[in-house]
Amino acid sequence: MIKIVRSSSTNAEVTDYYLDVIASLMEACGEKKYEDDVDLKQCKTEDIIIAPTAVDFVKLYFKGYKNIIYWMQGIDAEESYMRNGSKLRRYVLDVITKFAMKRAMAIFYVSDEMKKYEEGKFGISTDKKSFIMPCFNVSRTEGLQVDESKYKKNIFTYVGSLSKWQCFEETLDFYKQIEAIDPHAELKIFTFAEEEAKSIVKTKNVKNCIVTSVAPDKITEALANVKFGFVLREDDPVNCVATPTKLSSYLSAGVIPIFSKYLKDFYNRTADFEYVVPVSDFKPNEKLIKLMNNEINSDKLIFEYMDLFKSYYNPDYYIKMYKEKMSNLLEKKNDTK
Template identity: 30%
Template sequence: MFKIFLTKRSVNEATDFYIGLIERAVASIGKESRRISHINEIANDDIVITVEAKDFVKVQLFKRLNKKINWFQGITPEEAVMMFNSRWRKVLWEIFERITLSQSALNLFVSLEMRRHYKTKYGYRGGHDLIVPCYNKHLSKESFFIKEKYTTPSFVYAGSLATWQCIDEMIRIYKGVEEQLPNATITVLTSEQDKAIKLLEGYGIKNYSVSFCKLEDLDKELSRYKYGFIIREDHIVNRVATPTKMNSYLASGIIPIFSDVVQSFKENITLEEIIRIDPGDTNEMVVSKIVMFEKNKIINPDTLYINYSLLFENYYNDDIYIDALGKQLINL
């Protein structure tokens, strides 16, 4: 049996879908899987799946002979420095990563850039890995045909207000857009509503709304908007990532305005109906791109849906990854 070893911090909205893909891949080869939270639930002939290098090392200490698979969600040592400025966490996670990369029977990466990073940093040789990007939504056709969705410049941001989300830069960009497009609006969907209001008012934003949207209602809410912000710093953490926010926006028929620093998006997302923020662009340049797009680009919902559908067939496609993972699991 395949045992998926999870801790409380392991499962959230983003990871649950990915774990579900693994479970479906196991089922596709006629095998069974079960989510577990205790090492003593692992039998000697089980194949163990972990979703963090730290958990892999923990299982390895007690169940050394079991074959194991690990999903690398991100490059945690670099995240520790970026988000917490913690050098000791960085060193500790580097130990976890090095052990996991060398001893896992199969490594699941979210991008080719992540694999390249591990080859450069640790001398990882590859040969026992698979690329599966992070995503958790399927394309919603009805979201493309909301009345007057693409006729007014409505902007949305959904998520936390953490520093690495570059919220201040996003608001500064929107402020410039609002000054040139007086009918523009921005909606911030977050649990940190008081903080969001303070930020928006601090920048003098006029046409805004702030609210919290329950997870089960988020897709319907997102479908109302034309543009969505995904602003990121040009940093190795972001270059190897595949942010689920991109998938969420595209699935809802939203035109993403995003920092073109995610290597996997460079390689796989070639849509014309997107607004790329190039490294080195000033906020004024970004504002100009958005305003020019809004004034000159006429969005045909039928065409947009067809173009997005092609992306979901080739990049956000469950069947592709279930089949590829199933073949790897058979080999184990």
């Protein structure tokens, strides 16, 4: 039997989607899943537990569960150090992550870059038990039947929190340069930290800007008339291994992503695309200016984005690709670790 340990994060809807895809893969291999209302205490120690963090993994392991699947959402130690600046906390999280990697029945990384980074750091090979699937919470493509009128005006968006690593202030600085190019451009900010965002917008003196919040299941609708979406990041390990969920949200609504090249997995996957805008710094580049001024070929845009939803953002694709490998691991799930 399979038991999913749900995340307690504020981004639960996104994490739940990913965890459910992992569970669906194992169901395709013949396993059955406990309902969410079944308490962990009712599970058997030989059951398969899906853990959303390394900390969860360690807690479960020392409760006696040995068949644990570890989803590495991010490189926890570096993310923690970025937030708190604590070397001790970073060290402890490194120890916990290494422990989880060595003892996990299977590991899901969100990118090849993440796998290379963590294996290199700890000197561990996880090839035999590792799976790679990017973060996404949109696999439907109905929104790609876009109204071409949305590309007539340069409307930009920022969706997300105001966490330092999301580069909100840098995004505003970037957008101010766009206003100098097109005074009629608009910016729509969707965040649950509305008041703080409004304060920063005011300080930055950003014009033609609205700040509001929107429920995750309404985001595609909110992006209906948006042309460009920001996903800007600094050049650091946390970002280089990441696959931000909002990219799938943008693409499903036909929104052209403006993203940092440091998001290596997405950058490599879309290297030949016309309707994405990779940037190397926080400045509008020639490609963006061209897309702002030229007519958008919506048919080609849809073709490119649909290519991603056929594989990169398609849960069925990963279930089919990984079924045999997971089946082999499940056969050995009761082996001594």
